[in-house]
Amino acid sequence: MSQHDAQSDGSAAAPGNLRPRHFLGRLTRLTLKELREILRDRRTIITLVLMPLLVYPLLGVVFQKFVLTLPGRDAKYVIGYGDRRAHFMLASFFSQAEKQLHELRKDGEWPLPPKEQSQMELLTDFVKHGDPPLEELVGEGAFDVGVRTRPLQDAIANVSPGPPRFEIELVYQRESPASMAALQHMQARIMAWQDYRDQLRNQRRYLSLLPVVGGTGLIGLVREEELREPLQLRYVNVPNQTRDVYGISLATVIPLILILMTITGAVYPAIDLTAGERERGTLEALVAAPLPRMTLLFGKYVAVVAVALLTAVVNLVAMTITIKTVGLGQALFGQAGLSLQSILLVFALLVMFAIFFSAVLLAVTSFARSFKEAQAYLIPLMLLSLAPGVMSLMPGTRLEGTLAVVPLINMVLLARDVFAGETQLSYATVAIVSTALYAAATLALAARIFGTDAILYGSSGTWGELLRRPRHETASPTIPMAMLALALIFPLYFAAQGVVASEDLNRVPLLATTATLTALLFGGVPLLVALLRKVRLRSAFGWRRTPALAYLGAVILGLTLWPAAHEAVWLGKKLGLNSFNSDYLHQINERVRDLALAPAWLFLTAMALSPGIFEELCFRGFTFEALKTRLSAFGTIVISALVFGAFHVISTTLATERLLPSTMLGLILGWIAWRSSSVRPGILMHVCHNGFLMCLALYQLGRFGRIETVEGVLRWFGLRSQVVLDEVEHLPGQILLLGTIGPLVGFLLVYLATARRGEQQPAATEPAAE
């Protein structure tokens, strides 16, 4: 029976080459089946619901002890006053506030303090002449909380008649449990006093012994308008400068809990859907179905992520109830306490953790032949996972440089920064993107071993399977191979950039290093993957012959697309894609102009030739050929262009205005690669595009002297030779005309050259080898 017969009899469509809509439908059904199976299992319910219900109350008690007893200083806390007025203003109403608090607690209108706080003793100290500033004293731990007054600067204060009014500034250290405990103690009394003042206002009574907040600070009769004004408080958080045991921030402990929460949810389904499936004898039937293993595994992955997130939601609810009950909100999340925003932040981080961990867990459990074996593999993994959490406690460890691309550590540090309110968007994006890439690469690795005969029948080694070259050569790379290559390139590129920048190299070595790194990363990494997986190199990179006319079209496109790219930058800015890092971009432009003073051949090699050749081999070669095996022309071109655009944005520390021009060029290069079935015309176009702009930069710097013809052409196009394109909003009309006619001619030539070939373009050429 022919393939046609097999499909026409209604018995089997071709599940391997589905349209995206059908693929998503099947993936959804695969995931739903996995979820149905997992959620019907009582053991999942135990992990999902019972564990959080037991663990969080326990953790809450431990945290409470940690916050309030770790200081171990006989519950004595030092309040340091920056000025006498502050002491007078606060200390004078504390006794009244204490009585009010007592009354409120007696009536059940105020929560009782934790046992430890009820024994708390506040000592008073003052900043003396010659002492360092109050912030420093609190940061060093000399005072647990600092108090001082400042004249009010707001509009009401400025127009109000009478003596100047003051606000009270409370200086504390969020990272210190002792400081937080002392602050909480003071806050309770301040709030009690305000409650008392409200009562007075309602009763419109005059009292003779209430302190007047503001003015000269003299004790006097409280005027009615003063009763209406709340006490003006300002909180100042200072960083920990001691880094002793008391300096361990609770915010740094939260990532550890996040790791545990996510793992708890993902472990059981990950084992059950891989090793469990093998043990039950259902795996063989599953891999005997005509679906790529990656698709099967991805369905399982989505199910594991879903269960992990479901567990996370249950955990979050349990955690919220515990925190509210035990009263740890401010200690853990600062002054605002546990707000909805905090919960959403925690959830967002859990999504990232779940995406990463589920992939790692599936990869590990895919190696296992039984539940027991999977558990044995996971114990070291779980211990290993705690290490980055512990590392985030270390002083001076920040989410920057290479650490931003170190798996797991980057996410833990990001979680810490988010809670500390010190997130740097650029590094956060790098951490998130690299984590997503690692998850993709890990899944690709898992797909290489999931359901293989080594696992199904234990026919040979397992870990060795990952590196073992296939027996037969294949024509095209697979999507997992491309994912693996990209996941390697991105962090390596980022780390290499950091190393090169820190070396402060001169022009010549810097350009030589840049050219070499581009070649090694964008050419070398896909080459290594292709060699390891025994993919025929010419077809792996789309290195095929194509009609000469296509090359001509590519050259014309390369020389005339830059005005469109320039306008795309402008459009991006209009759409709000402004780089928040414009200083950085300016620095880059300055740096490029500086580099242009190096030998011209080296400058052009590093900035045009090397990226033109090797970026094309990577994006329109290896990645494109891999996507082609499973996707339509549209999907292949769009996805490869988006990857190309995103890479250029991230590699320039989030210069978002590069997104539109880079993606636009990626789409055109993708179209050429699809039409010509070759990477070669794209290389030519890329080199011409970069080369033209770099030559223009060199000319503007006078590297080629003054060429009258060029001057004439520039004048005709309405450009001065010294013009800096980045500083021009719109290009002159003549150039825009050139930028319209040129690409149209280029497109037409490529189309005509590949007209016959384009009709024959296959969507997928590769057999199911994975």
Added chain:
Amino acid sequence: MIVVHELTKRFGEAEEIVAVDRVSFTVRPSEVYGLLGANGAGKTTTLRMIVGLLTPTSGYAEVDGVRSDQQADDVKRRIGLVSTSAGLYQWLSPREMLEFFADLYGMSAEQTAANLARIADVLDLHSFLDRRCSTLSTGQKQRVNLARALMHDPPIMLLDEPTRGLDVVGSQVVFDYIAHLRQQGKAVIVSTHQLDEAARLCDRFGLLHRGRMVEEGTFDELCARTGCNNLVEIMMRYVRGDEALRESVTA
């Protein structure tokens, strides 16, 4: 049509274990081929290579002109496999499981419903179609497995010891099922230990011994060639031959 040509599989780091050694045979539509042999003879490995679950060390298996080592997905689409170790999804019902597998093979909802109704009649699944698989008896589980392999209506069926662990009634269901497959025009390979029943059901036989195809033909051809009266005798000849060889070596 199944064509197996010089199919060989070696295991081990140095490929020192020969599981299947240059095995060749063909199976035509409407033919039931009995793949016989003692434990470890290489029957299951041969079937797995035909489906494309194992890559042959050399040689190839071809299904309707498509090689399993080159276009595994195309071959899988044409084959229904009932494995000796096949299990069920404990928390799903047979209906959910059968619908899931039909979906994996690209069946539409209408085709799935029609096939499920037909197969449920043939294998008498109706009474437990919506119960959890974990509550089914061994015989019922095996019937669900047979149904799973048939859901996408493949032209080729591979049955690896389909009667293992079944009682007489359960085995009879399987034999009726095989007869039904032949009637449907499918090419069937059955690997079984129940040689008497095999003799009754299969059109031709291939006897594997230590990975090699030592005898092949119809029942009458095999008996005429070996001088034996039944399949058990033929198989025991090879097993005893091994024992005699072992004894002489020991002596």
